[in-house]
Amino acid sequence: MPPPRNCKNASVKQSWPGRAVPMVKNGQDEKEESSQVKRSPSSPQGAPKKRSVFGDITNAHKTWHILGKKEAPEMAKGAAKKVSKGTRVLPAIAKNNEINLKKSLNRVPSEDPPAAPSDPEVKKDLAKSDDPSWKAEEPEGLVTPIEDIDKGQLDDPYASAEYAKDIFIYMREREEKFLLPDYMENQPDITTDMRAILVDWMVEVQENFEFTHETLYLAVKLMDHYLVKVTSMRDKLQLIGCTAILIASKFEERCPPCVDDFLYICDDAYKREELLAMEISILQTLHFDINIPIAYRFLRRFAKCAHANMETLTLARFICELTLQEYNFVQESASHLAASCLLLALKMKKLGGWNPTLEYYSGYKAEELPALVKRLNFLLTYSHDQRLKAVRSKYSHRVFFEVAKMAPMDMMELEGALKS
Missing domain, CATH: 1.10.472.10 (Cyclin-like)
Incomplete structure (x- = not known):
């Protein structure tokens, strides 16, 4: 069994108990190691360094175009002569490479500037695009968000910031398939x-x-x-x-x-x-189709849009989790329920209402939520079944900021807060 590739001297390393250490014969393993691609110590499991997969083939003519036409043939000749040590190139492959290089040189685009368009409509559009005072008109009814809530998490691989918006649009479309009847x-x-x-x-x-x-x-x-x-x-x-x-x-x-x-x-x-x-x-x-959109995922997304702190989010989670036991809320869509729970939590904490950013990312306008918000507040206010203690007991703990002990809003007060 050959030693690991990153191991320079196999005899120096101590072996595990009960495992035989392979011997190095006549430096043969060292020669094989030198012929391999150099490994980066920071790469996982000694993987090769990152590189452009098609950079040596597909983008070759682009590099020559940047350097100039005169330098391109010289690079082609040098590239044909350079062969790394320990690498064998079959004659047929080498001949095909030379033919491909000649074809790519013939396809180098001209450096002459493009001709001016003759169509008057095209000239008019180009003049508008060059004018800094001109802006494209946005379609009517489109709500422009105040901020991009995913911009600050582009470096977080677990946030999926590049795809987050598309994911939740897909979930909104998908939840229509999973609406529950009575x-x-x-x-x-x-x-x-x-x-x-x-x-x-x-x-x-x-x-x-x-x-x-x-x-x-x-x-x-x-x-x-x-x-x-x-x-x-x-x-x-x-x-x-x-x-x-x-x-x-x-x-x-x-x-x-x-x-x-x-x-x-x-x-x-x-x-x-x-x-x-x-x-x-x-x-x-269920035909193995169990990726059902749930209110909890929408709630976390909407709370991020509202810049709600952990206590406000936990209060909204408590309200949302109470609805799991209530059959009257089964027919509500997941996103609509999550938006209403968050709005009620914002009103209870006196943190404002449904702003344009929430409207943009949730897809719900402020006037679409009050009816469900009132039903949720009614659930919090009036007596509940004494046999159902798990949710209220869970959110009465300090870990969950004891949000279950918070007094609900008066119905008349909530009515005025929703109108403001």
Whole structure:
């Protein structure tokens, strides 16, 4: 087994216990190493340095054009003569290279300036473009954002700043496919209260396993979409919720738990075969299309547009998570729900309203949100089911700024704040 390429002296390095150290014979390995491409010590796993893949072939004539016509043939001759040591070039390949070089030299564009256009309309357009006072007219109804919210994160590879806008436009289009109907009328053995208790249990599971919030939101969506198409009995409802978390954790988490862990949190009420069979049933029913847009992703995006601090974002997250248990909010689209939760949080913290930047990136105007905002404030204000404690208990902790203890707004006060 040859030594690593970056290793200059294999005999100096200490070997691991139980592993034989290869011997260097007559410097043969050193010669092979010298014939390889030089590796950059900063590159991962000794990979070669970055270079333009097609720079030596496709862009050759462009380089010669910049240097001048007279220097190009000399470069071609020099390039044909230069061959790196230890590299063999077949005669047929060398001949083809010379033919290609001659063809590329013949295709070098002329350095003469282009002729002036004769069309009067083209002349008119060129004159406008040269005039610094002239500006192109923007189409009517287009809202111009105040700032580019992705500009400051171009160096962050995890932010995907170059594609963030396109990603959320795609998600807005995609969520139209996943709008939920009123499916409880087709479920004779399941009630909205049973669903609320199940979601409350799913929130506890998310906390115990320390899953991301995306996993929780996606699991609830998977459960709802499955119940739209399949009539289920109440004794299988927890199995559906548990399996939905299993699938969502595989989709969202870096290291999802094993099947036995999910059987344990169900208090061994189901067998392993039942859980796996339910996983197959959910995936086949949804045609394996489980990348469902969720409100949590839109909420983080909109909070970034509003420059909301972590406490304001957590308050909006608390309001949004409360809606997971409420069947009355199931039919709301994810982006509309996220925008309304953020607007209510901004009003509760007295941080302003829906500005042009939020309108541009969310796609919602200020007058489209008040109806849902009032429903959300009603959810916060009036008494709730005492059996559903997971969300309020979770957001009463100091880690979440105890936002669940914050007093909701008066309905009349909210009415005036939304009009201002």
